[in-house]
Amino acid sequence: MSTANRLPAPMGLLIDRDQPLAFSFDGKTYQGLQGDTIASALLANGRYLLSRSFKYHRPRGPLSMAGQDANTLVQLPREPNVLADTFALQAGLQVTGQNFNGSLDNDKDALLGKFSRFMPVGFYYRSFYKPKGMWKVWEPVIRKKAGLGVLDLTFQPEYYDKAYLFTDLAVIGAGPAGLQAALTAANAGAKVLLIEQQPILGGSLTYARFDLHGQRAEQLRRELVAAVESHANIQVLKTATCNAWFTDNYLPVIQGKRMYKVRATQCLVCSGAFDQPVIFRNNDLPGVMLTSAAQRLMKLYAVKPGQRAVVLTGNDDGYLAALDLHDQGVQVAALADMRNQPSDRALLVELEKRGITCHTSTTVYEALHEKGMRHVSGVELRKITGQGQVASAGSVVDCDLLCMSGGYMPAYQLLCQAGGKLAYNDQNAGFTLSGLPANLRIAGSVRGYYALDNVLADAIHASAEIVASLGLDNVTRPLPLAGEAPVNFPWPIFPHPKGKDFVDFDEDLQVQDIINATRIGYRDVQLVKRYSTVGMGPSQGRHSALPTARLVAAATQRSVSETGVTTARPPFEAEKLAHVAGRAFDPYRQTPMHSRHVQAGAKMMPAGIWQRPAYYGKATERDACMQAEAHHVRTRVGLIDVSTLGGLDVRGPDAAELLNRMYTFAFLKQPVGRSRYALMTNEHGVVIDDGVCARFADNHFYVTATTSGVDRIYQQMLKWNAQWRLNVDIANVTAAISAVNLAGPDSRKVLEQLCTDLDLSAAGFPYLGVRQGTVAGIKARLLRVGFVGELGYEIHVPARHAVQLWDALIEAGKAFDIKPFGVETQRLLRLEKGHVIISQDTDGMTHPAEIDMGWAVSRNKPFFVGRRSVDILEAQPQKRKLVGFTLPRNSPQPLEGHLVLQGPDISGNVTSCEYSQTLGKIIGLAYAAFDQSQPGQQIPIRVEDGVVVQATVVPLPFFDPENLRQEL
Numbered sequence: 001m002s003t004a005n006r007l008p009a010p011m012g013l014l015i016d017r018d019q020p021l022a023f024s025f026d027g028k029t030y031q032g033l034q035g036d037t038i039a040s041a042l043l044a045n046g047r048y049l050l051s052r053s054f055k056y057h058r059p060r061g062p063l064s065m066a067g068q069d070a071n072t073l074v075q076l077p078r079e080p081n082v083l084a085d086t087f088a089l090q091a092g093l094q095v096t097g098q099n100f101n102g103s104l105d106n107d108k109d110a111l112l113g114k115f116s117r118f119m120p121v122g123f124y125y126r127s128f129y130k131p132k133g134m135w136k137v138w139e140p141v142i143r144k145k146a147g148l149g150v151l152d153l154t155f156q157p158e159y160y161d162k163a164y165l166f167t168d169l170a171v172i173g174a175g176p177a178g179l180q181a182a183l184t185a186a187n188a189g190a191k192v193l194l195i196e197q198q199p200i201l202g203g204s205l206t207y208a209r210f211d212l213h214g215q216r217a218e219q220l221r222r223e224l225v226a227a228v229e230s231h232a233n234i235q236v237l238k239t240a241t242c243n244a245w246f247t248d249n250y251l252p253v254i255q256g257k258r259m260y261k262v263r264a265t266q267c268l269v270c271s272g273a274f275d276q277p278v279i280f281r282n283n284d285l286p287g288v289m290l291t292s293a294a295q296r297l298m299k300l301y302a303v304k305p306g307q308r309a310v311v312l313t314g315n316d317d318g319y320l321a322a323l324d325l326h327d328q329g330v331q332v333a334a335l336a337d338m339r340n341q342p343s344d345r346a347l348l349v350e351l352e353k354r355g356i357t358c359h360t361s362t363t364v365y366e367a368l369h370e371k372g373m374r375h376v377s378g379v380e381l382r383k384i385t386g387q388g389q390v391a392s393a394g395s396v397v398d399c400d401l402l403c404m405s406g407g408y409m410p411a412y413q414l415l416c417q418a419g420g421k422l423a424y425n426d427q428n429a430g431f432t433l434s435g436l437p438a439n440l441r442i443a444g445s446v447r448g449y450y451a452l453d454n455v456l457a458d459a460i461h462a463s464a465e466i467v468a469s470l471g472l473d474n475v476t477r478p479l480p481l482a483g484e485a486p487v488n489f490p491w492p493i494f495p496h497p498k499g500k501d502f503v504d505f506d507e508d509l510q511v512q513d514i515i516n517a518t519r520i521g522y523r524d525v526q527l528v529k530r531y532s533t534v535g536m537g538p539s540q541g542r543h544s545a546l547p548t549a550r551l552v553a554a555a556t557q558r559s560v561s562e563t564g565v566t567t568a569r570p571p572f573e574a575e576k577l578a579h580v581a582g583r584a585f586d587p588y589r590q591t592p593m594h595s596r597h598v599q600a601g602a603k604m605m606p607a608g609i610w611q612r613p614a615y616y617g618k619a620t621e622r623d624a625c626m627q628a629e630a631h632h633v634r635t636r637v638g639l640i641d642v643s644t645l646g647g648l649d650v651r652g653p654d655a656a657e658l659l660n661r662m663y664t665f666a667f668l669k670q671p672v673g674r675s676r677y678a679l680m681t682n683e684h685g686v687v688i689d690d691g692v693c694a695r696f697a698d699n700h701f702y703v704t705a706t707t708s709g710v711d712r713i714y715q716q717m718l719k720w721n722a723q724w725r726l727n728v729d730i731a732n733v734t735a736a737i738s739a740v741n742l743a744g745p746d747s748r749k750v751l752e753q754l755c756t757d758l759d760l761s762a763a764g765f766p767y768l769g770v771r772q773g774t775v776a777g778i779k780a781r782l783l784r785v786g787f788v789g790e791l792g793y794e795i796h797v798p799a800r801h802a803v804q805l806w807d808a809l810i811e812a813g814k815a816f817d818i819k820p821f822g823v824e825t826q827r828l829l830r831l832e833k834g835h836v837i838i839s840q841d842t843d844g845m846t847h848p849a850e851i852d853m854g855w856a857v858s859r860n861k862p863f864f865v866g867r868r869s870v871d872i873l874e875a876q877p878q879k880r881k882l883v884g885f886t887l888p889r890n891s892p893q894p895l896e897g898h899l900v901l902q903g904p905d906i907s908g909n910v911t912s913c914e915y916s917q918t919l920g921k922i923i924g925l926a927y928a929a930f931d932q933s934q935p936g937q938q939i940p941i942r943v944e945d946g947v948v949v950q951a952t953v954v955p956l957p958f959f960d961p962e963n964l965r966q967e968l
Contacts, residue, residue: 005044005304007328010218012302013206014199023093025074026104038084038095039065039072040301048286049374050074050084052100054148054537055508057109059373061286063505063543065293066198067573068274070506070538071284073148074098080149081538088199098149105374121513121532160257160582167193167235168470169463170251170264172242172414175203176452177444177459178270179224184463186233188472193262194228195253199239200300201225203272204445207295209320210452212350214327220452244570245414249439252571259579266439266466270459271411273445274542276488278312278338278406281496282367284505287376291321291403298328306401310379311335312364314406314489319347321403326354334397336362336381338406338492343485363494365390367402376402387491407488409546410446413568424549424561429488441466451484493547503551504544506537514548518555525552529566538574541566591643592738592802600820608708610644613822622824627917629821630828633790634918637744638821639809642794643802646691646710647733648717650701654726659693659701661724662717662865664848666858670695675770675783678703679856680713685847685869689713690838694770694783702770702781702796706838710734720865738802741785741826742809743792745968746816751775751793753812758782767967776808786966788829789959828914831923834884834956840896841882841911841925847873850927851882852956880908881933884958885941885951887922889915892943894951900928901940901948907932910941916958923958924951 009017012035019034025042032041039050039062048061050072060071067086074084075098084095097104171182174196182194200206205221228234240255242262251262275292277283287306291313297303308331311322319342322332335351335358342348351358361384368378379402382394410431412422421435430448443462444455457479464474495501495511503509509532517528525548528534534548535541541548545565553563587609594611597604602613603622617625632638650658659667663678670676670693678693689712691704705713714732721728742751748760758773759765771782781796797805810818827837836842836851847870848857857870887893893913900908913924928939938950955961 005046007298007302007304009302011298011328012300014300015302017302021089021091021093023089023091023095025095026097032089034089036089036301037065038074038082038087038089038093040085040297040303041089042084043297043305044301044303049105050286051097052104052107052110053284053508054099054506057100057107058284058508059107059110059286060284060505061375062289062293062297063277063284064275064290065296068539068542073538075149078152078155080151082149083538105372110373121509121517158257158578160259160576160578162259162261162582162584164585165193165235165253165260165262167191167262167264169193169266169268169466170195170242170249170262171268171270172251173197173203173270173272173411173444173446174201174228174236174238175270175272175444175455176205176220176224177272177455178203178268179228180456180459181268181270181443181463181466182234183224183227183231184460184474184476185467186228186231187475188463188467188470190233190467190470190472192231192234193264194234194236195240195242195251196236196238197241201228201236201238204292207292207299208317209295209324212323212346214320214323216452241573242414243572243575245418245440246570247437254575254579257578257582259575259582264439266469267441268462268466269414269440269442269446270444271414271446273408273410273450276406276409276492276546277543278314278363278404278489278492278494279501279503279511279547280364280366280494281498281501282369282373282376283364283404284500284502285367285369285376285402286374287400288367288402288404291318291405294401294403295321295324298324304328304330305403306330306399308333308399309401309403310364310381310397310399312338312379312402312404314338314492315487316343316347316485317487318403318405319344319351321405322351322356323347323354325403326356330401332356333399334359334381336364338363338384338489363390363492364402364404365394365494366496368396376400384494388493388495390494406492408445408450409542410448412446413540413572415440415442415446416568417570422565424559424564426490426559426561428486429490430486439469449481449484450487451482453479454481454484457481491550493550503547504534504537506539506544507533509534509544511551514551515555518552523552523556525549525563525566528552535566540568540573591641592799593641593643593740593806596803596806597641597820602820602822605823607644607823610707612644613641613820614824615822616820623915626822626825626828627915629819629825631917632817632819633744633788633821633825633829635745637742637746637750637813637816637818638825639806639813639818640741640743640821640823640826641738641806642741643738643799644707645734645739646705646707646713647737647739647796648703648705648710648714649731649733650703650717650728651731652699652726652728654728655699655701656695658717658721658724658726658728658730659703660861661863662720663693664853664857664864664866664870665693666861667693667695667701668861672697673770675768675785677856679848679853680716681848681864681866681870682716683866683869685866685873686844687838687842687846687848687851687853690836692783692785694781696770696772696781708839716865736799737781737796738799738805739794739796740806740809741787741792741794743788743790745791745965746813746818747791747793748968750809750813750816750818751795754808755780755782762968767963776805776812778805780805786833786963787835788826789833789957789963790829790965791968792966827912828916831912831914831925832916832918832957832959834925834958836882836925837912846882849874849878850880878930880927881930882911882925883928883933883939883953884956885924885926885939886919886954886958887924887949887951889921891922891949892947893922894924894926894941894943894949899942900926900932901942902929902932907939919958926951928953 015033015035063069063071072084100107101109168191202221249264249267253260275290294305365382366380378398382390443459597613605614615625675694680689689709754776783794907929908927910926
């Protein structure tokens with residue numbers, strides 16, 4: 001391996017010199033080190049040209065070395081558009097360039113740059129729309145020439161997941177401000193989550209120089225990192241990106257293949273600032289980079305960024321960077337300061353001691369290049385004579401490295417997502433952020449402090465406020481803040497008559513492109529963005545937003561503060577669809593009777609967030625166990641745990657009115673002591689839930705909801721009543737109440753052993769009746785309902801008595817051979833009765849008429865949620881209907897989702913299907929075209945292996961159509 005560009009220790013915080021890694025780039029083998037990125041390894045081997053630009057196919061090399069630009073996009077075998085300056089090097093990695101014609105070094109499409117005058121901003125909007133239909137001809141050509149990477153269509157999905165984190169304080173950014181703030185809050189007793197995008201803690205302390213001798217940053221970093229990593233109250237996430245901010249400090253944080261969903265009581269953003277480029281001709285050449293990029297290469301990766309450098313700066317940090325370069329053996333040929341003089345004269349003296357020539361009031365007017373434009377070869381320096389103006393002549397300095405810094409822009413994206421306002425001071429070129437939510441604060445450079453002592457002091461001030469808001473005692477004394485010199489040069493833009501002065505490196509947009517957009521009439525910066533695509537590339541305006549605002553302001557004769565910058569929206573950086581679609585770990589809940597089910601041999605299954613018994617018996621004998629349990633319920637008595645049903649207590653003078661408005665049925669005149677089926681639609685007339693509404697008193701209703709839907713229904717009730725302001729109290733009592741369903745011909749006999757204070761006869765406690773009484777000494781709510789189609793009782797008791805109730809019923813039922821049954825059995829029994837399950841037998845378009853629920857819609861009351869939509873839908877010709885169907889027992893059995901056909905077309909799908917031992921045939925529910933829905937018709941269903949079976953449509957229910965069994 002070539003070591004010409006590798007620097008000795010202590011340079012190279014991230015690399016392990018004892019672990020070389022071989023890899024290839026464009027077919028040539030290179031060697032890097034463990035801890036390298038693709039870009040740092042290539043630069044260590046003298047390879048600077050890594051990619052081609054989007055529009056003109058210009059050669060590009062690293063700009064920021066921090067993933068803040070698109071200059072290093074490369075292709076991996078299984079992934080396109082990878083940022084080489086952040087992607088960790090791996091042994092055997094095969095990397096290629098992308099977006100070139102021929103080869104990366106000799107791209108035939110680089111000739112497009114010579115025709116840039118014929119491709120002004122927005123040219124395709126105005127050139128390819130006529131004659132009509134021509135865009136379809138030009139589109140593939142343009143996309144091919146301006147393409148990026150190539151997708152691997154054989155790629156197999158990988159495992160991604162999500163996890164949840166809860167903390168008192170989330171600190172975004174582990175630079176000096178973030179480390180100090182986390183430590184201060186943790187010392188006061190707060191639980192802190194520290195989120196850092198880089199693989200090492202310290203932020204600017206890991207690469208920047210803060211003093212003349214260059215010792216303070218590393219010493220401070222070691223002290224702070226050691227204290228943070230050893231603190232019991234601090235959890236650290238490295239190589240993790242907080243990708244957005246949502247209300248109440250809900251933060252999606254991506255680390256590797258996991259997305260953390262973070263909830264923080266308080267949030268402190270210490271995101272720092274982005275180094276800003278200077279705009280001049282050929283400012284995009286390989287070898288032209290930000291000063292921070294050169295410092296990162298040296299201190300993090302021990303890579304010597306060049307042999308002979310020129311530094312262009314608008315602040316004192318450029319002088320410090322020049323000292324770093326000189327310390328590492330880079331010849332600094334010149335430093336050009338766009339200001340009249342540095343803020344700290346000692347820096348100028350130190351550079352002169354080292355023989356470094358300093359030019360004040362000077363800028364780079366043009367970067368020169370070698371043949372093929374593959375690398376910078378020198379610069380032309382000119383004196384600044386006015387805003388964006390230079391002298392008519394200058395001097396040429398040879399160099400192979402140009403480091404530039406026009407100032408800093410706060411990493412404001414998360415804060416503006418939270419509603420913050422970014423303001424610009426045209427006098428000192430500084431930024432301020434205001435209007436943040438109460439539990440979101442900022443500290444450090446993102447707040448406008450750049451001097452290290454001020455950054456630390458500001459972090460202590462911010463964390464002290466947070467500690468106080470958390471009710472803790474602050475144990476760190478806040479430090480005073482001192483004044484500091486401006487860091488932003490107000491106008492680092494020097495247009496060239498020949499162009500190629502790039503404002504946006506991602507989109508190949510030049511100064512004249514932005515000005516022309518305003519001349520055409522797009523005076524608003526948001527419209528300029530959409531017309532020119534400035535800031536719409538991978539860097540999302542990190543380096544183009546500020547110069548664009550400056551150019552638009554000047555062109556429209558306004559201030560930058562009046563112009564503003566474009567809106568920042570999530571995500572902060574590109575995230576993969578796999579992160580969004582990754583496996584979610586839902587809260588896991590068990591009913592109070594869970595241990596009894598396990599002891600009885602239940603095979604458990606998930607039902608929403610709950611674990612429920614599917615059936616009792618061996619996992620390999622599902623069908624046999626389910627059929628046996630169903631037969632037992634039909635002939636004897638069974639017991640099922642239904643504690644997962646949603647439970648809502650609705651009390652108050654307007655309780656009946658609320659339910660009358662929320663549900664489709666009528667509830668104002670519902671008798672006390674009776675229950676009624678409750679069907680709910682949304683504003684679109686779509687069925688979203690059902691349950692049973694039991695009235696125990698004039699002002700007290702108990703409403704059940706589906707297991708997975710109760711939280712949503714509870715929210716709907718609260719939302720609507722916030723508008724209606726009815727005198728009613730709504731309580732979600734799902735977790736407070738447990739329930740069982742005792743069902744079967746002998747269920748009354750079992751209950752009579754335990755409930756002696758109620759008349760359980762058919763006359764005393766009829767079907768759909770509700771009572772409050774005592775069961776096994778436990779106060780209970782009893783509902784006579786028939787979801788499984790048998791004489792049955794739902795018994796609802798306080799959750800703390802659930803096990804006692806279960807044990808008592810099992811003991812009392814021994815004389816009647818009582819047996820527990822599971823959810824799979826319950827679903828078979830309800831299918832025999834033709835009862836639908838919301839979200840299984842319905843979808844996002846189902847309205848009541850489609851599932852024969854017109855009887856559950858009151859025609860007399862003037863309003864319920866969705867009433868107008870239901871009326872409109874019912875007035876239209878019905879296109880489909882949920883029907884019952886049967887097949888012979890020896891027929892191939894359809895599965896849920898199998899398609900119903902009508903000729904060559906799809907007319908519906910199967911929603912439920914099982915073999916019924918009671919009926920001796922396969923039964924199911926399916927959507928079919930309306931003209932296929934009459935009993936006796938045959939509907940074709942395509943099952944496994946493409947086989948089509950002919951099912952017979954039959955009237956519902958399949959079993960006991962007169963309901964004689966459940967009304968005993």
